[in-house]
Amino acid sequence: MAIRGMMSDRITTTTLIPMGIYEVPEGVEVRGMFVQDFARVLTREALEFVAGLEREFRRRIIYALECRREAKRRYNDGGLPGFDPATRFVREGEWTCAALPPAVADRKVEITGPVERKMVINALNSGAKVFMADFEDALSPSWENLMRGQVNLKDAVEGTISFHDKARNRVYKLNDQTAKLFVRPRGWHLPENHIHIDGQPATGCLVDFGLYFFHNHATFRRTQGAGFGPFFYLPKMEHSREAKIWNCVFERAEKMAGIENGSIRATVLIETLPAVFQMDEILYELRDHSVGLNCGRWDYIFSYVKTFQGHPDRLLPDRVLVGMTQHFMRSYSDLLIRTCHRRGVHAMGGMAAQIPIRDDPVANEAALELVRKDKLREVRAGHDGTWAAHPGLIPAIMEVFQNNMGNIPNQIHKVKREDAANLTEQDLIQKPRGVRTMEGLRLNTRVGIHYLAAWLTGTGSVPLYNLMEDAATAEISRVQNWQWLKYGVELDGDGLGVHVTRELFGRVVEEEMERIEREVGKERFNKGMYKEACKIFTRQCTAPILDDFLTLDAYNHIVVHHPKASSRL
Numbered sequence: 072m073a074i075r076g077m078m079s080d081r082i083t084t085t086t087l088i089p090m091g092i093y094e095v096p097e098g099v100e101v102r103g104m105f106v107q108d109f110a111r112v113l114t115r116e117a118l119e120f121v122a123g124l125e126r127e128f129r130r131r132i133i134y135a136l137e138c139r140r141e142a143k144r145r146y147n148d149g150g151l152p153g154f155d156p157a158t159r160f161v162r163e164g165e166w167t168c169a170a171l172p173p174a175v176a177d178r179k180v181e182i183t184g185p186v187e188r189k190m191v192i193n194a195l196n197s198g199a200k201v202f203m204a205d206f207e208d209a210l211s212p213s214w215e216n217l218m219r220g221q222v223n224l225k226d227a228v229e230g231t232i233s234f235h236d237k238a239r240n241r242v243y244k245l246n247d248q249t250a251k252l253f254v255r256p257r258g259w260h261l262p263e264n265h266i267h268i269d270g271q272p273a274t275g276c277l278v279d280f281g282l283y284f285f286h287n288h289a290t291f292r293r294t295q296g297a298g299f300g301p302f303f304y305l306p307k308m309e310h311s312r313e314a315k316i317w318n319c320v321f322e323r324a325e326k327m328a329g330i331e332n333g334s335i336r337a338t339v340l341i342e343t344l345p346a347v348f349q350m351d352e353i354l355y356e357l358r359d360h361s362v363g364l365n366c367g368r369w370d371y372i373f374s375y376v377k378t379f380q381g382h383p384d385r386l387l388p389d390r391v392l393v394g395m396t397q398h399f400m401r402s403y404s405d406l407l408i409r410t411c412h413r414r415g416v417h418a419m420g421g422m423a424a425q426i427p428i429r430d431d432p433v434a435n436e437a438a439l440e441l442v443r444k445d446k447l448r449e450v451r452a453g454h455d456g457t458w459a460a461h462p463g464l465i466p467a468i469m470e471v472f473q474n475n476m477g478n479i480p481n482q483i484h485k486v487k488r489e490d491a492a493n494l495t496e497q498d499l500i501q502k503p504r505g506v507r508t509m510e511g512l513r514l515n516t517r518v519g520i521h522y523l524a525a526w527l528t529g530t531g532s533v534p535l536y537n538l539m540e541d542a543a544t545a546e547i548s549r550v551q552n553w554q555w556l557k558y559g560v561e562l563d564g565d566g567l568g569v570h571v572t573r574e575l576f577g578r579v580v581e582e583e584m585e586r587i588e589r590e591v592g593k594e595r596f597n598k599g600m601y602k603e604a605c606k607i608f609t610r611q612c613t614a615p616i617l618d619d620f621l622t623l624d625a626y627n628h629i630v631v632h633h634p635k636a637s638s639r640l
């Protein structure tokens with residue numbers, strides 16, 4: 072048996088013991104620091120389960136990612152995404168997904184947030200129907216964040232989680248009534264470089280899923296799922312072959328646990344442009360394990376730019392103008408509702424970016440009104456529930472959904488949206504309308520650098536300029552800058568015919584860095600990671616070939632191997 076893992080000298084919490092090692096099965100190497108608490112989830116048996124998943128599915132994951140690259144080549148050569156003629160029978164066939172688990176029939180409001188201890192307790196106590204605990208867009212995937220997240224979820228499922236805020240002398244514990252827990256693992260593309268299996272970094276999402284499932288499936292089904300569960304959200308898929316891999320992962324997990332096929336349930340985020348043409352196919356692959364689809368609107372916008380990176384005729388206007396009322400976004404939401412309701416599962420809405428504004432009641436009311444408007448559009452369109460970024464938004468969102476849905480748990484059988492069957496490929500890719508401005512370029516730059524600086528220091532979701540920013544929203548800022556630079560777009564609004572060039576962008580970066588320094592103060596600016604963030608963001612915006620993900624490159628900067636030796640993938 073191989074034994075690996077070392078102590079850390081960086082963390083000085085009470086959970087750190089001076090020396091320790093993880094007990095690992097053959098072929099598994101843990102390169103992350105040793106923390107006593109982490110050993111509760113990094114058990115030999117759990118790692119054996121993760122390694123089994125990795126060994127069975129690694130080749131299929133590599134193939135699926137190669138297929139993504141192949142599709143990208145087609146789009147870059149001028150091809151357009153569209154419905155696959157080969158799977159017409161799936162789209163036209165009459166079939167439904169397995170019946171919904173009663174425990175999650177009502178999902179009117181779901182709160183989301185990173186797997187940070189206090190936030191997990193607050194989210195579970197928030198009054199939302201569901202809490203989506205996030206290892207993905209809202210989390211910076213440092214070893215410490217990931218492993219602490221696993222510990223937090225284990226304690227949450229066991230009902231023992233607590234948190235003592237010493238500064239405020241406040242103790243956090245779970246209420247009697249809590250939200251149902253869904254867990255969102257990372258996307259297929261992200262490696263977990265602190266766990267190596269047979270000499271290769273593990274697949275991030277299999278680590279997230281595997282550890283959580285292994286430790287919690289039995290308690291979860293008993294205490295939360297009424298026999299079903301655990302429940303998951305699955306991000307960033309581009310094709311039904313990726314859903315098929317998840318389905319097989321679930322089947323293997325159910326077999327290992329000795330539980331019925333169909334116990335595990337998942338909602339897939341439709342948040343890439345190619346996936347909107349695969350919604351039936353994705354549900355079909357997961358038909359025994361599905362509880363719906365969700366409009367992951369922010370990654371979807373990011374994916375629109377990424378998919379059309381070789382198409383100068385499809386440039387985006389300012390980020391703030393690409394909302395759900397743009398034709399391509401409304402079409403996507405309508406088709407998602409029609410698809411889900413036809414197959415008997417939830418059609419979940421997405422995230423409004425506004426958050427409460429504490430120190431300005433007028434601005435706060437205006438933000439709340441925007442959220443209400445967005446949610447009203449969703450519920451009237453036929454969505455069964457939606458996301459909230461902050462507990463302070465839940466009462467208003469709940470009211471909108473309850474007032475417009477009445478006393479039913481969901482609208483699956485009430486709102487069919489057969490009209491959406493007429494939506495065409497052209498509707499789903501129609502170019503968004505609006506202007507491109509210097510202020511748009513500046514805001515993208517400032518938000519991108521601010522966000523990345525937070526991410527590099529361990530925070531994956533932040534309030535910026537009164538909006539929620541996470542990996543998905545930051546991606547839009549990055550790829551939009553890249554697109555405008557690549558095509559040297561002319562900025563509207565000032566009548567001067569200014570084009571976005573490297574020189575202009577260089578000046579904007581300099582000026583926005585000065586503004587960031589003014590905003591956060593010299594001390595925080597110098598102590599923080601703003602300069603590193605600026606370097607990464609600027610490189611990505613000006614790269615001749617668009618990086619697939621902001622966080623893939625940035626991840627190299629947060630990998631810390633123990634014994635200490637920083638690594639590059």
Ligand SMILES: CC(=O)SCCNC(=O)CCNC(=O)[C@H](O)C(C)(C)COP(=O)(O)OP(=O)(O)OC[C@H]1O[C@@H](n2cnc3c(N)ncnc32)[C@H](O)[C@@H]1OP(=O)(O)O
Nearest residue numbers: 183184190193194208209369422460461532533534539543
């Ligand atoms: C595109 C997508 O993928 S969307 C999904 C992923 N993104 C997310 O999940 C974002 C979730 N939201 C957040 O992370 C936060 O709300 C932020 C970063 C946007 C704002 O955070 P803050 O400015 O710190 O919030 P604020 O100071 O108003 O928090 C007030 C209280 O609410 C709690 N809170 C805020 N947001 C959440 C949340 N999402 N879940 C649980 N608790 C929360 C805070 O912990 C704090 O608790 P306390 O009073 O006990 O100390």
Ligand SMILES: O=CC(=O)O
Nearest residue numbers: 367368369370543
């Ligand atoms: O994950 C959600 C999104 O909007 O992206």
Ligand SMILES: [Mg+2]
Nearest residue numbers: 208367370543
């Ligand atoms: Mg997303």
